[in-house]
Amino acid sequence: xxxxxxxxxxxxxxxxxxxxxxxxxxxxxxxxxxxxxxxxxxxxxxxxxxxxxxxxxxxxxxxxxxxxxxxxxxxxxxxxxxxxxxxxxxxxxxxxxxxxxxxxxxxxxxxxxxxxxxxxxxxxxxxxxxxxxxxxxxxxxxxxxxxxxxxxxxxxxxxxxxxxxxxxxxxxxxxxxxxxxxxxxxxxxxxxxxxxxxxxxxxxxxxxxxxxxxxxxxxxxxxxxxxxxxxxxxxxxxxxxxxxxxxxxxxxxxxxxxxxxxxxxxxxxxxxxxxxxxxxxxxxxxxxxxxxxxxxxxxxxxxxxxxxxxxxxxxxxxxxxxxxxxxxxxxxxxxxxxxxxxxxxxxxxxxxxxxxxxxxxxxxxxxxxxxxxxxxxxxxxxxxxxxxxxxxxxxxxxxxxxxxxxxxxxxxxxxxxxxxxxxxxxxxxxxxxxxxxxxxxxxxxxxxxxxxxxxxxxxxxxxxxxxxxxxxxxxxxxxxxxxxxxxxxxxxxxxxxxxxxxxxxxxxxxxxxxxxxxxxxxxxxxxxxxxxxxxxxxxxxxxxxxxxxxxxxxxxxxxxxxxxxxxxxxxxxxxxxxxxxxxxxxxxxxxxxxxxxxxxxxxxxxxxxxxxxxxxxxxxxxxxxxxxxxxxxxxxxxxxxxxxxxxxxxxxxxxxxxxxxxxxxxxxxxxxxxxxxxxxxxxxxxxxxxxxxxxxxxx
Ligand code: 3HC
Ligand code: NAI
Numbered sequence: 001x002x003x004x005x006x007x008x009x010x011x012x013x014x015x016x017x018x019x020x021x022x023x024x025x026x027x028x029x030x031x032x033x034x035x036x037x038x039x040x041x042x043x044x045x046x047x048x049x050x051x052x053x054x055x056x057x058x059x060x061x062x063x064x065x066x067x068x069x070x071x072x073x074x075x076x077x078x079x080x081x082x083x084x085x086x087x088x089x090x091x092x093x094x095x096x097x098x099x100x101x102x103x104x105x106x107x108x109x110x111x112x113x114x115x116x117x118x119x120x121x122x123x124x125x126x127x128x129x130x131x132x133x134x135x136x137x138x139x140x141x142x143x144x145x146x147x148x149x150x151x152x153x154x155x156x157x158x159x160x161x162x163x164x165x166x167x168x169x170x171x172x173x174x175x176x177x178x179x180x181x182x183x184x185x186x187x188x189x190x191x192x193x194x195x196x197x198x199x200x201x202x203x204x205x206x207x208x209x210x211x212x213x214x215x216x217x218x219x220x221x222x223x224x225x226x227x228x229x230x231x232x233x234x235x236x237x238x239x240x241x242x243x244x245x246x247x248x249x250x251x252x253x254x255x256x257x258x259x260x261x262x263x264x265x266x267x268x269x270x271x272x273x274x275x276x277x278x279x280x281x282x283x284x285x286x287x288x289x290x291x292x293x294x295x296x297x298x299x300x301x302x303x304x305x306x307x308x309x310x311x312x313x314x315x316x317x318x319x320x321x322x323x324x325x326x327x328x329x330x331x332x333x334x335x336x337x338x339x340x341x342x343x344x345x346x347x348x349x350x351x352x353x354x355x356x357x358x359x360x361x362x363x364x365x366x367x368x369x370x371x372x373x374x375x376x377x378x379x380x381x382x383x384x385x386x387x388x389x390x391x392x393x394x395x396x397x398x399x400x401x402x403x404x405x406x407x408x409x410x411x412x413x414x415x416x417x418x419x420x421x422x423x424x425x426x427x428x429x430x431x432x433x434x435x436x437x438x439x440x441x442x443x444x445x446x447x448x449x450x451x452x453x454x455x456x457x458x459x460x461x462x463x464x465x466x467x468x469x470x471x472x473x474x475x476x477x478x479x480x481x482x483x484x485x486x487x488x489x490x491x492x493x494x495x496x497x498x499x500x501x502x503x504x505x506x507x508x509x510x511x512x513x514x515x516x517x518x519x520x521x522x523x524x525x526x527x528x529x530x531x532x533x534x535x536x537x538x539x540x541x542x543x544x545x546x547x548x549x550x551x552x553x554x555x556x557x558x559x560x561x562x563x564x565x566x567x568x569x570x571x572x573x574x575x576x577x578x579x580x581x582x583x584x585x586x587x588x589x590x591x592x593x594x595x596x597x598x599x600x601x602x603x604x605x606x607x608x609x610x611x612x613x614x615x616x617x618x619x620x621x622x623x624x625x626x627x628x629x630x631x632x633x634x635x636x637x638x639x640x641x642x643x644x645x646x647x648x649x650x651x652x653x654x655x656x657x658x659x660x661x662x663x664x665x666x667x668x669x670x671x672x673x674x675x676x677x678x679x680x681x682x683x684x685x686x687x688x689x690x691x692x693x694x695x696x697x698x699x
Contacts, residue, residue: 002028004053005035010046011191012039013184021059022052024102026070028062029080036083036091046195048087049187050110051094052103057119060101063128066264066273077102077134078257081109090200094187095161095173096180100124105132108139108172111200114187115165115173116180120158126233127156128276129269133260135204137240138252142206143172146216150241154224154234171206204249217242230515230648231268267658271650274699275640278633278651282473283462286630292459295405301326301377303394305336305367308411309383311439314340315468317361318440324366324377333367340365343440371401379407379464381433388415392423399424407457409433410448413484414535417450417477427452431461434481435470436642437527444642445470446481471641476628483638485623486652489615489681491532494520495549497608498589500676501600504569505581510605511612515646520612522579523644524552525568530561547678551592555585598676610667611677616652617664621685624698632698653698661692 002018002025014035016022032050039048052058065071075083084091084106093107096116101124107113115121123132123140131137132153141149148167152159165176175190177183210216220238228234236259243252263269284290299322302313313323317340327333344361347353374380380398384390391410398408408430410420421427432448445465449458458474465472475481480488497507508519524532533556539546555569562568563577570579593600620635629635636651649655656664665684672682684692691698 001031003031003035005038007042007045008188009192010044010195011049011188012042012045012047013049013051013188014039016050016052016058017054019054021056021098022054022103023059023062023064024077024080024106025062025065026073029075029077032080033075033083036087040088045089047089047191048091049094049184049191050084050091050106051184051187052096056098056100056103057093057095058100058103058106059098060103060105060124061134063273063276067270077105078253081106081134084109085111085202085204087111087200090191090194090197092187092191092194094177094183095119095121096183099161100158101132101136102134105134105136105139108135108143108203111202112174112190112194113172114175114177114183114190115161116177116183117160117162118180119161121152121161121164121172122156122158123153124156124158126154126237127272129231129233129266129272130263131233131237131240131256131260133257133264135253135256137237137256138208138244138249139203140172141241141244142208143203144170146208146210146241146245150220150238153237153241154220171203208244210245213242213245230646231272232266233263233269236263267650268648270658271648271654274633274636274650274654275647278637279471281631282471282634282637283466285458285462285474288455288458288462292455294460294463295378295407295456297321297378297407297460297464299324299377299379301374301380303380303382303398304384305333306383307437308435308439310336310339310343311437311441312381312383312411312435313365314343314361314440315435315470317364319468320364321467322364322366324368324374326368326371326374328369330369333369337365337367371397374398375401375403377402377406379409381409381411383411383435386412386414388419391415391420395420395423395430399426405429407431407460409461411435414480417448418452421450421452428454429457431457432475432477432481433461434475436483442642443469443471444483444638445472446475446483446638446642447472448475448477448481450477471637473634473637473641474630475638476626478623478626478628482620482623482629482635483642485628486616486619486635486639487643488535489619490612491520491524491552492548492678492681493611493615495551496677497603497611498551499549499593499596499598500603500674501593501598502603502608503581503586503589506603507608507612508579510608513605514609514613515649517644517646521569525562525570525572525579528562528564529556529568547681551589554588554592558588560585611671613652613655614664614667614671615681617656618668618681618685618688620652621688621698625685625687636699657697657699661688661697662695665689665692 004015004017006013018028039045091110092112093110094114095107096119098120100122123136125132165173177186224234224238240256240259243255300316301324302309303326305325305327316323344358348358382394384394410432417432421430431453434446436442436444447461462472504521508521511519560567563572566572571582623629632653636653639645640651668682668684671677672679
């Protein structure tokens with residue numbers, strides 16, 4: 001059973017017991033109604049308490065059921081709430097810890113509510129691209145007032161129960177318990193005290209008006225429209241709450257239901273639900289069970305105080321973990337330290353960080369020039385120059401000084417982690433931790449699993465990532481790991497598009513209209529075009545058959561490395577980041593095109609986007625098939641968190657799934673016919689071809 005039933009004197013208590021968060025799946029809904037009937041049928045019972053076991057009252061509807069028939073199977077949530085409202089005996093919700101979504105809607109259907117302090121209360125459906133679908137948009141404005149309710153519904157953000165209780169005139173909570181510990185006893189006593197009260201109060205019967213309704217909702221719509229951008233749900237939330245103020249309760253409920261069902265089928269909601277699940281799934285590694293022992297990490301050493309080393313150090317300082325940074329020379333240490341200070345001071349200036357917090361963080365940071373000073377650190381992260389010879393020296397030193405059991409991590413972005421592990425006598429302790437620049441800001445962390453990396457090391461690093469608020473995704477060892485291996489194909493398509501007739505601006509605009517934070521050429525200018533150049537030079541040796549556009553090389557030969565040199569695919573004014581289309585670059589592209597004898601053609605935005613995105617998808621399918629990524633949703637997380645892929649599309653793999661893999665494969669066959677593109681690359685990866693033929697999806 002997913003609810004428990006017990007009788008205390010004259011009070012029956014129904015306890016939701018569906019870990020982890022008492023999601024209101026079908027079994028739980030059924031069990032609530034059965035126990036409610038039982039309580040109503042028992043003459044000895046005068047009133048009823050409903051509460052949740054474990055770490056939540058309820059986290060709401062079971063997200064895993066969405067899209068399956070079970071979600072709507074009777075009793076659905078509306079029917080359960082209706083049964084609560086119609087109970088002939090008073091029902092009291094005893095709310096604690098987490099009361100969200102359908103959980104809050106359930107509570108609002110009860111006759112009374114008593115809450116523990118410290119409880120996170122929310123209607124977070126909007127974060128899943130939805131709106132509350134079981135009366136939340138109709139009952140919360142009645143219980144709390146229109147403005148605070150709309151605020152909660154549109155933002156989806158949790159508010160603490162004790163703050164809500166202070167809202168003048170609120171009817172959300174009839175009583176606040178004095179503590180979480182005493183909630184259950186106080187709820188039983190309260191239920192006993194109101195056992196004979198009639199008529200039973202119902203939130204649906206409360207008035208719902210706004211004194212300046214039309215103006216208020218117009219204002220709200222204007223605000224929300226600006227924020228919601230590509231997501232339809234927030235504006236629908238406004239519509240639904242407005243309906244609560246203008247329509248009869250049942251009509252409002254019906255209207256909410258229609259909006260909810262329509263939103264459920266939008267690609268945006270699918271994307272957000274996918275991301276919710278994918279984010280949690282990413283931390284799970286198939287052969288590393290949740291109970292794998294972890295190593296204790298209290299202090300960290302960072303080798304190299306350059307661009308990455310400084311950012312990496314900040315992550316740990318922010319989480320209250322002591323960091324020791326090592327460099328070759330005092331000047332480099334001083335420079336690194338100054339950059340960290342500057343970053344924190346900017347945050348203090350903007351009011352994002354309190355002065356005492358800043359000082360506290362800096363006090364956790366120490367520096368050294370000697371490896372022997374690192375011997376007590378529980379973990380070391382290397383971020384020195386990207387050269388195998390330098391990595392070899394560093395890892396041999398680390399192997400000499402680090403205490404047994406310390407984790408030895410490398411932030412390498414391209415080098416072979418197995419080879420790096422081989423420089424030590426303890427390859428089981430070596431792992432890749434590929435942070436993204438700026439490392440203190442970007443959410444993504446690729447955890448690179450070497451052939452010999454210990455399972456306890458992986459479990460520890462994944463848990464540590466959570467502590468420093470990163471989304472960690474495991475990648476096997478290959479050139480570029482998941483993200484950069486894919487971006488190379490995307491970049492190659494960008495080059496072909498220039499050769500065939502596009503300008504950088506046209507390609508970037510198409511990609512940005514699709515939703516990318518930045519198109520490929522603006523991104524190149526930001527990251528530094530010389531990085532790609534170095535990789536290509538290596539590729540020309542390793543893979544002489546691979547086809548590349550030479551345009552990017554010509555750009556680099558002119559020293560146009562991007563923002564850092566004041567010129568790249570675009571021109572930049574000193575100290576400014578605005579990309580200004582460059583006549584010189586356009587001329588260069590046209591001259592190169594002419595030298596190849598290519599007559600430019602007009603290329604549609606649709607073709608631009610498909611070639612860029614499907615290039616990612618095809619490479620990703622190879623990555624998945626080779627076991628470099630554990631699951632398709634991990635690849636989506638890499639692209640969403642590390643490469644600015646549009647959130648509302650849910651990642652390249654979900655996007656391809658939603659288009660239909662058959663259609664994706666058909667497009668690839670078309671691209672393969674283009675003599676200026678790379679026909680070999682456009683052969684669909686075997687996994688992709690198989691899934692498309694079987695009518696299946698990646699996710
Ligand atoms: N349904 C199913 N599973 C859920 C869930 C839900 N509503 N909420 C959380 N979970 C699961 C997670 O998938 C995770 O599972 P895992 O252990 O297998 O990975 C587990 O619960 C723990 O989740 P977190 O790691 O997020 O745990 P936290 O303690 O950090 O956070 C929480 C708990 C605040 C409840 C957070 O999980 C959360 O925000 N959940 C989403 C709540 C939500 O959006 N509810 C609305 C659902 S839609 C709805 O109710 C529709 C209705 O209006 C009709
Ligand atoms: P950087 O050049 O800014 O910093 C490297 C630092 O390491 C320098 O301060 C240098 O003095 C120091 N160093 C070099 N050899 C050393 C040694 N033997 N002992 C101690 N310190 C030494 O380089 P950056 O960009 O920080 O890159 C570092 C690593 O991070 C590389 O492996 C790179 O591939 C990787 N990386 C870089 C990203 C980026 O966007 N810059 C992104 C992700 C990974």
